[in-house]
Amino acid sequence: MNPTPVSRGQRNRNRALLIVVVVIFLGSALVAGALRFAGWQPQGMRNHGELLQPPGDLRAVALATADGRPYEWQPVERTWRIAVAPPPHCVAECVRLSGDLDKVWQLFGREADRVHILWMGEPPPAAPRSRALHVLAEDDAFRAGLARNEDPAGVPVYVIDPNGFVILRYAPGFDAGHLRTDMARLLKLK
Structure with a gap:
């Protein structure tokens, strides 16, 4: 053919x-x-917080709660942390910040149990107290692991991964909705 x-x-x-x-x-x-x-990067793939390069390593820091109990990292449980280490006499800004963090935590819904809020030092009396709040005893090594923690503009907030690495920093006065968006993406990671 x-x-x-x-x-x-x-x-x-x-x-x-x-x-x-x-x-x-x-x-x-x-x-x-x-x-x-x-x-x-596409808009949906950008994080709002500042990605810390290199991330702060807090794995070796032995934390304790304000009442003296040890706070363990426990990476197997896949618990993410939102950390705040304000100066000792922070009142108005810390009340606002704690209220914002409590709202963000509540908006996680069924994933809220996988997020702890770590607060270094005693929060102001008027600050809301959620069950996610873990008040930590003062620890210089913990403060040192939070990049640029002593910001003259106010109190920054940090995101710590389940292993103990500080991966994101939010500058003082940040939008709490941005923290919620970034954390919602992180909580989807398994």
Whole structure:
């Protein structure tokens, strides 16, 4: 059986179509590579907090609660932590901050049990007390592990992963909704 000959015009159309397919495929790969190496990320993939590079390592820090009980990291339980280490006489800003953190924690719903709020030192008396709040005794090693903790603008907030690495920092006066968004993404990680 002899194949039917293809006309010169049909052959040129087929070649042109093949070239268009190759250009579309390679062009999209080149554009994706250029965007990747330029540092671009889709809006939905960006975190609002400052990603700490390198992350602070608190695994070796032996924490204790204000009443003297040890606070264990327990990475197997996959518990994330939101940490605050305010200066000793923080009142108005700390009341607002503790209220914001309590609201954020409540919005986690069924995932709320996987989040602890670590507060270094005694919170103000007017601050809300959720069951997620763990008041920690003063610890210099813990404070040292929180990058730029002594910020003249106010009290920063940190996110600590289940293993004890400080991965995100939120500058003083941050939007609590941004913390909730970032934490909701992190809680989806298994």
